Amino acid sequence: MKNELLKKAKPYLFVAPALIIFLVFSIYPIVSMIQLSFFEWDFISPTRLFVGFKNYIALFQDSAFYQTLSNTFVYMILTVGLGILFGVLLALFLNKKSKVNSFMQSIIFSPYIVSLASISFLWMWLMNTDFGLINYILSIFKIGPIDWLGSPKIALFSLVIISVWKTVGYNTIIILSALQSIPKHLYEAASLDKANRRQTFLKITFPMISPTLFFLTIVNIIASFKVFDTIQIITQGGPQNSTNTLVYSLYEYGFKFYKIGYASTIGVVLLVIISIFTIIYFKLLSKKVHYQ
Amino acid sequence: MRKTKLNKLLKVSLATLMSVALFGCSTNKSESGGDSGVTELTFWYSWQDKVAENNLELTQKFNDTIGKENNIHITAEYQGTYDDLHAKLQSAFVANEQPAISVMEIGSIKTFASAGMLEPLDSYISDEKEANFLPGLMENSYVDSKLYGVPYLRSTPIFYYNKTLFDQAGISEAPKNWEELANVSKQLESLGVKGFGFLNDVWHFEALTKGNGGNTVSADETTAIFNQKEALEAVNFLKDGLANSNFKYYSGNNASDTLSTEQMNQKVAMWLGSTGSLNNTLDIANQNGYEIGTAFIPCGKAYSVPTGGCNIVMTSKLSDKQKEAAAMFINFMTDQEQVIYSHKKTGYLPTTTTAIDSDEIKALYEETPQFKVALDQLQYGSGRPMNKGYVEAAKVYTTALDKIFTTNEDPKAALDTAADSATKILQENK
Numbered sequence: 001m002k003n004e005l006l007k008k009a010k011p012y013l014f015v016a017p018a019l020i021i022f023l024v025f026s027i028y029p030i031v032s033m034i035q036l037s038f039f040e041w042d043f044i045s046p047t048r049l050f051v052g053f054k055n056y057i058a059l060f061q062d063s064a065f066y067q068t069l070s071n072t073f074v075y076m077i078l079t080v081g082l083g084i085l086f087g088v089l090l091a092l093f094l095n096k097k098s099k100v101n102s103f104m105q106s107i108i109f110s111p112y113i114v115s116l117a118s119i120s121f122l123w124m125w126l127m128n129t130d131f132g133l134i135n136y137i138l139s140i141f142k143i144g145p146i147d148w149l150g151s152p153k154i155a156l157f158s159l160v161i162i163s164v165w166k167t168v169g170y171n172t173i174i175i176l177s178a179l180q181s182i183p184k185h186l187y188e189a190a191s192l193d194k195a196n197r198r199q200t201f202l203k204i205t206f207p208m209i210s211p212t213l214f215f216l217t218i219v220n221i222i223a224s225f226k227v228f229d230t231i232q233i234i235t236q237g238g239p240q241n242s243t244n245t246l247v248y249s250l251y252e253y254g255f256k257f258y259k260i261g262y263a264s265t266i267g268v269v270l271l272v273i274i275s276i277f278t279i280i281y282f283k284l285l286s287k288k289v290h291y292q
Numbered sequence: 293m294r295k296t297k298l299n300k301l302l303k304v305s306l307a308t309l310m311s312v313a314l315f316g317c318s319t320n321k322s323e324s325g326g327d328s329g330v331t332e333l334t335f336w337y338s339w340q341d342k343v344a345e346n347n348l349e350l351t352q353k354f355n356d357t358i359g360k361e362n363n364i365h366i367t368a369e370y371q372g373t374y375d376d377l378h379a380k381l382q383s384a385f386v387a388n389e390q391p392a393i394s395v396m397e398i399g400s401i402k403t404f405a406s407a408g409m410l411e412p413l414d415s416y417i418s419d420e421k422e423a424n425f426l427p428g429l430m431e432n433s434y435v436d437s438k439l440y441g442v443p444y445l446r447s448t449p450i451f452y453y454n455k456t457l458f459d460q461a462g463i464s465e466a467p468k469n470w471e472e473l474a475n476v477s478k479q480l481e482s483l484g485v486k487g488f489g490f491l492n493d494v495w496h497f498e499a500l501t502k503g504n505g506g507n508t509v510s511a512d513e514t515t516a517i518f519n520q521k522e523a524l525e526a527v528n529f530l531k532d533g534l535a536n537s538n539f540k541y542y543s544g545n546n547a548s549d550t551l552s553t554e555q556m557n558q559k560v561a562m563w564l565g566s567t568g569s570l571n572n573t574l575d576i577a578n579q580n581g582y583e584i585g586t587a588f589i590p591c592g593k594a595y596s597v598p599t600g601g602c603n604i605v606m607t608s609k610l611s612d613k614q615k616e617a618a619a620m621f622i623n624f625m626t627d628q629e630q631v632i633y634s635h636k637k638t639g640y641l642p643t644t645t646t647a648i649d650s651d652e653i654k655a656l657y658e659e660t661p662q663f664k665v666a667l668d669q670l671q672y673g674s675g676r677p678m679n680k681g682y683v684e685a686a687k688v689y690t691t692a693l694d695k696i697f698t699t700n701e702d703p704k705a706a707l708d709t710a711a712d713s714a715t716k717i718l719q720e721n722k
Contacts, residue, residue, distance in 0.1 A: 128546070147544070149545065234546070239545075
């Protein structure tokens, strides 16, 4: 009897450590955030005021929120799209085993392991309008000066450039390993059938790496929704809110403007958006992805 | 086989997704005394360079003298800008990991005091000492007529100019009003440098608006008035200067770094800055072979400036023993000897009447008159808004200003819209 109980409890005991960490650091914060979104509270006062859906109504009536939302999506689409596009191109380019290529791979990968804070400072200097290296090089070709980080029309794209530069190496390496695991006999068969290069890519290479691209898309989308470090260091959401994203405005409301309830509401919106994306991907795209 | 691998990876990424909601700030601080009976306390401060040196040196001095005698040890910890420090203090309180003593930007004292995070200091600061502080600096110290903050590294914005460039352009005197400022700036164009450079800093706009008889918010701090005539004139003056008088606007988050670099390279001749960075600015000028002059901020109608900088505060939730130790430290940091030391080290204001009458300060002004400007200007100084919503309202204001200075946006229309939303924010936080 006692043994039976232990037998039943055993699996739970084994997963307990992971489960506890998951509950404390993931589930509890989410529940607590959803709860906080119904309150008006400055995070420090002893009392909090229940306000029902007031925060949600205020959020959806706030024009700044829609700008933040659109910034987040523009940033997401561009970083994910460009990051994967360049990842594929570079991977195809490097898909031959040679010493130069492995050297190139490590160079392309290196930005990925440098901390975001250092990268931010580096790019702030590179993109400085008055004495930055990029504008100096452009000035040789009589272009510019471009106000990379000070112009509301350009700043968000500058952040996209930084993010693509940082993540493209990671994407390349992952895609490269997928390319190299494609069985050679498929290509041999294709060449026997006299398939041209375009056909070979579309009918063999692309379907074979699509699970990898699918995985990278999800990881990159989630990462781009979470963008914070570069914004906090480089632009602080400015100029004129042009680089303010959901996560940064959440931080701003919660920790600078003393509105933790409102910030939690933004957090709930973010949670919903990310959940929708995840569900769409699992339901729709996973069916079309070719698994070996 | 591949599929399970992918699933695993997806699970990992799902876990990452979940952690989106995780937004924490960890600080590891213990305020408990060791076995030796030494009272260990933490002191948080803002800003780098000479200000950091000043805080660290004075803390060290306290530990070596009074601290040693009374078994108190203070650890000074750097926390970034005032905004960073306030944000961290807020999270630290929720986690019960707050420092015993902290500096605090004067406009935020009410927010923290009314949340019950600060200890009233009336019983720890003698009446005699309280009366000794310059009255212009005490406005932001009281909440509900209780003393919550003691003037520490206090400032006013002052007008800086490159004397060497002025000499080259044949300009003998610093401009006193807007008209002179525009003329002098225009004159400097012949040297190929920018005349007046300005930042998107709410404190500087407060100063320019006050100098024109206006303000950013009404006296009861419930209405934004930065769209009224006086404030609008200040904005139009700057906008006009950009077009006609060789002004330069530094935009973007790293604008102040760019401005500092241009000062250093002598590409810009005049700017506004805190008196707290005076000594640093003088040092840099010295190393690069040019001279710096300081003056009152040129005004539209009559001199008037906000004060700024930080007061030193004690947090609540301390034991009696810790409170006493913290009070000793606060008293030490604001005693005459340290007041004079900080003033000389950084350029922040000397905060007490007896300090400015001391021979040491008199000798300093004789030798380096630039130090005296902020003190003289203080007679026109007043406090800053303390409404909890002011940080957010100020962002609405400066965002509108950025639009005005970088695009063709109509100043009146942009400021009207901004004032509407700012007023709403201020009303919410009455």
